Amino acid sequence: MKKYDLIIAGGGAAGLSLAFYLSRSVLNKLQVLIIDKDRKDKNDRTWGFWTRHQTVFDSVIASRFSKLAFHSSHHSRIYDLQDYHYNIIRGIDFYRFIKEQLAKLTNFEFLNTTVQGIQDNPDGGLVKTTDGxxxxxxIFSSIFNESEVLRxxxxxxxxxxxxxxxxxxxRVPVFDPGVFNMFDFRTPQSGVMRFFYVIPTSASEALVEYTLFSERLLELRQYEDxxxxxxGDVLKVNDYEILDEEFGIIPMTNYLFPASQGKHIVNIGSAGGSSKPSSGYTFMRIQKxxxxxxxxxEAGKSPVISANSAIRYRFYDSVLLNILKNHGEMSEEIFSKMFKNNTIRQVFNFLDEEGGLKNDLKMITSLPPWPFLRSTVDLLVNQKL
Ligand SMILES: Cc1cc2nc3c(=O)[nH]c(=O)nc-3n(C[C@H](O)[C@H](O)[C@H](O)COP(=O)(O)OP(=O)(O)OC[C@H]3O[C@@H](n4cnc5c(N)ncnc54)[C@H](O)[C@@H]3O)c2cc1C
Incomplete structure (x- = not known):
């Protein structure tokens, strides 16, 4: 059996990010194996994230926006992002960039195979694959098994x-390439939070995404309709062609993802709790x-570190998730008030869990109180926290 210093099981956003930071650290001589069942040679997703800072992935940012649009029946506005930018990275550019960086080192190996199981042993971990x-x-694993998590x-x-x-x-230019549409609630809600997200790449090209926060998926035909x-009805575009498509599912749960599966197996990515429960934003949380x-x-300490949020943010996420689950029709008003009554900096700070208690209180008091009080009581009574 071949032995390595580190094995990364799952070479997607989290696995490759981990490998990338390792390759730039004093640990760049370690023998590392990255295993993925997929070759990651297709654009299987597009990541969007906001930041005020430079990132190590700046060279592969496909679009950078300094304006954001919000539309609902309660509130419509285009916001200047001030010192923030909303960045877009195409999955394929990210995978290629990291693989090119790692190819410069001989001690980072890739294996295209399926992981069948991971075992914790007294002196390390063992990854069982179809190739041995x-x-x-x-072992760092980002393999997400939804049925296990659901159980x-x-x-x-x-x-x-x-x-x-x-x-x-x-056929004709319709988009403003300087503005991305983060929330467009102008679609029937029918008891579930639904919105569109539009990322223009030019005046005549854009990714238009129909997003829902709910327990059950729709049939393909329903997303497409x-x-x-x-x-047609909101963007008033009737003459267009579909160049490509994407479909995705992100877990939104107040379940506390375990940081490890034994002493030597560390969970990373969505499988480690990096997806923000109430928004699904994950990419920047993975980086952190x-x-x-x-x-x-590097410090010679245990890498078993939880990605879950601090207790007070987990509480806020639970309260909002409970509203989304039971009263999804309220989300349009809640998000409208969030954007209407706060600055972009306050909104992003709150979502990034960075604004401090004063910012949290400002945010909380800007939202309709009753749904949140009712949700809190419901969580306590039904022990869902
Ligand atoms: C379409 C899409 C768009 C998204 N957009 C955004 C966004 O705009 N902003 C944001 O913050 N987040 C976004 N997310 C959420 C999140 O950032 C991504 O899901 C991100 O890729 C999660 O990283 P990960 O490493 O946990 O999982 P992944 O990137 O999915 O990596 C897991 C890897 O494990 C491999 N794997 C799984 N099972 C096995 C097995 N048994 N054996 C071997 N390999 C295996 C998979 O092939 C995959 O490459 C999006 C998610 C999707 C699906």
Missing amino acids: DFGAKW AAQSKLYLRQHFKGWFIKT ALRSYI HVQKIVGAL
């Missing part, structure tokens, strides 16, 4: 953020988590 077994002192999260709130997106090209209606892991390894 591999051992290492530390473990039975007494918790569990929603899915599910979305279908079309990359469209219009909604996309067609929105593009895996950098902490590399820091711990």
